[in-house]
Amino acid sequence: MQQIDFQENEEKLNLRKILGKYLVKWPWFVGSALLFLIGAFIYLRYSVPQYQSITTLKFDKKQSDITGALADLDNLGLGLGNAEELKSEVAVVSSRPILMKVVENLNLNVQYYNSGDIKDSELFSKIPIIAKIISYKNQKEFISSGYVVKEVEGNNFVLEDHEKKTFKGSFDKAMKLDFGTVIFQKIPGLTFSSKYKIVFWNPIEKVKKLEKTVQVNLPDQKAMLMDISLVGAVPDKSEAVLNEITKQYNLDGLKDKNLQAQNTQEFIDKRLEVITRDLSGVENEKEDFQNRNRIVDLQAQAQLALQNTSDNTKSLLLQQTQLDLLNSLQAEASKGNNQLMPSNLGLNPSLEQAISQYNTLLISRNKTLKQATNENPAVIEMNKEIASLKDVVRDNIRQQKATIQASIAQINGQISANTGMIEKVPGQSKIYRGIERQQNLKEQLFLFLLQKREENAINLSVNVPKAKIVNPAYTNDTPISPKKSMIFFGALVLGLLLPFVFFYLFYMWDDKIYSRTDITERTSLGVLSDIPSLKDDQSHLVQRNDFSELAEAFRVLVSNLKFVLPKKDNAKVIMVTSSVKGEGKTLVSVNLALTLGNKNGRSLLIGSDIRNPQIQRYDNEPIKGKGLTEYLYDESTKIEELIHTSDTNPNCDVIYAGTIPPNPQELLSNGRYQILIKELVDKYAYIVIDSAPLMLVSDTLNLSDTADATLYVVRSGVSRNILIDFANSLVRESKLSNVSFVINDVSKNVGGYGYGYNYGYGYGYTTEKDKKWWQKLFKS
DSSP states (O other): OHHHHHHHHHHHHHHHHHHHHHHTTHHHHHHHHHHHHHHHHHHHHHSOOBEEEEEEEEOOBOOOOOOGGGGGGGGGOOSBSSHHHHHHHHHHHTOHHHHHHHHHHHTTTEEEEEEOSSOEEEEOSSOSEEEEEEEESOTTTOOEEEEEEEEEETTEEEEEETTOOEEEEETTSEEEOSSEEEEEEEOTTOOOOTTEEEEEEOHHHHHHHHHHHOEEEOSOTTTTEEEEEEEESOHHHHHHHHHHHHHHHHHHHHHHHHHHHHHHHHHHHHHHHHHHHHHHHHHHHHHHHHHHHTOOOOOGGGHHHHHHHHHHHHHHHHHHHHHHHHHHHHHHHTOSSOOOOOOOSSOOHHHHHHHHHHHHHHHHHHHHHTTSOTTSHHHHHHHHHHHHHHHHHHHHHHHHHHHHHHHHHHHHHHHHHHHGGGTTSOHHHHHHHHHHHHHHHHHHHHHHHHHHHHHHHHHHHOOOOSSEEEEEEEEOSSOSBSOHHHHHHHHHHHHHHHHHHHHHHHHHHOOBOOSHHHHHTTOSSOEEEEEEOOOTTSOOSOOTTOOSHHHHHHHHHHHHHTTTSOOOSSOEEEEEEESSTTSSHHHHHHHHHHHHOBTTBOEEEEEOOOSSOOGGGGOSSOOOSOOHHHHHHOTTOOGGGTEEEOSSOTTEEEEOOOSOOSOHHHHHTSSHHHHHHHHHTTTOSEEEEEOOOTTTOSTGGGTGGGOSEEEEEEETTTSBTHHHHHHHHHHHTTSSOSEEEEEEEEOTTGGGTOOOSOTTOSTTOOOGGGSOHHHHHHHO
């Protein structure tokens, strides 16, 4: 259980370290977030808001159960059959022919702006100067052209294009520009801006833009509803475009509805011409026959037979009428071209239904061809269905003809049977009846066609819109873009994410040592102390009665050394080393010696880095006398000649490195250094050896056997993790013994932990709580 708790605490500690790395960089996060938020504010300040305008249409379902006197009026073509037909209307609403009409009627190929220093504001209503394109020089190659209106004086004005080319013109008069001829009009009562801009577009370019921006949706297919929406910067313009689209759509629907009625009208008119000629010929023949044979009335004895014949004749007339219509309709159906067929002629319901389906599909195919080619899969499929329906119509006609012909044959048989009863009737009477029969047949057909022509005229006169406008175009008050909340939120996220990514990559590639945790994670060797980072204006030496952070750090180091050093009567030898130059080894050596020297015992500092001596940097006066090099080289040199008392602490003596020799390795390995230590251990309480860096030279390894403890100095933010592995290898190979780490130059906020041991506690020390808030801010 204790092991588990330890692991949980370790995980929390690591999390604190990770978060701490980023928390100490909070000014960067705040600055980046503020910068992005300011950028978002500037973007929103000068961006053009986009508003969504919507209009809603409702379609009525086509009634198929009309009865009674209105049965023949089902051809009016109002409404849609089902929801599938509603889906096909989506493409019709946003089709190019309709959008081109919208562009032409609203003059959308001319745009007007009030130009600003940063952005232009588009105008749609209350335009002081309007323009209209009369003709183009080359419309196919023209895309757009913009001009600024300047120097408006009375009825004259000057235009300037983007190349600073000027054009002079007058209002209400045609003016030639680079792309074509334009006429300008000035609207009285409206203020003219000095930065008034007019942009002319090719109409097809505006149609393409409307195709992309106009959205058609079906929110409820069962309710037959359609929403048409448009997003734009000028709500008045968007609403006008949507209203014009619905208007043109309804006009297009009425045009399609009347197309079938017009074809039926033409067919009836042609048939009426033929029937009129035939009826006139029969009437002339009857009149001729009566004058020639002087016939006034038939004989009484033939009345009964004639009555029966009359009944059969009525049936025969009706059947022949139907047969004549079928013959005419068959002639139309035999034609190879895909033309609309006449309908609503009172024929068999199944035939009428087939004709109606054929006409409806043909109209849909023709509308689709306006936006597609004959190779379009939908067109090909529709052509197959048209051909199939036409075959169905032809088969129906043939079946109806066969049925009527059989009925006519039966009626003729009955008439022939009654003819025997009137054999005595004069032949003139028989011929006369035949003429009357033909006359009645033609008259009935003539009246029938007249009735259908009137019904068709009613159909043409009915201008019921295809779709009902449930909601006229309106604009939502809240712009859909840019969305302020999302942009500010995104700016805040990016402002925080950018420094996070930067520091994450920095920490990912950063292999430097910052705190004792970085060391303890890679080695089992202990860390005795953290030496705080010093500014240039601060003292780098521990003074007597010193209560600074530096002095307190070395007191902690001395206290921890007691647990590392062996108990012995003579001097305890402490070797201070590092991996490379510049890690603060000499600083630690000097201050450790100064701290160890006290009234209870003296301390000695030996500058053993004879290749690059640095101890003399901490003396105020020039060095005189001999040093360690002279002792190692010359056996006659006495120890008393080497020792100098420190100016900072009288209880601390120093042996300087001396002259830099050409052969330091040979001098340090000749055995004289060990003799020196043996002679000095009885005179001092502590001996501190300032040695050379281990990774650069092997000098220090020649001295390691003289040390009771080794302090391995690393510098926070400078030394790399690989140096810890190097120190571990030296310990494993027994080249160094009793090794402990000292971290130099530790910042208060480094690594997420910081230097927080309140060094400098004592007289004259100012704590963090005593500082003002702005001092803490700049300190962080």
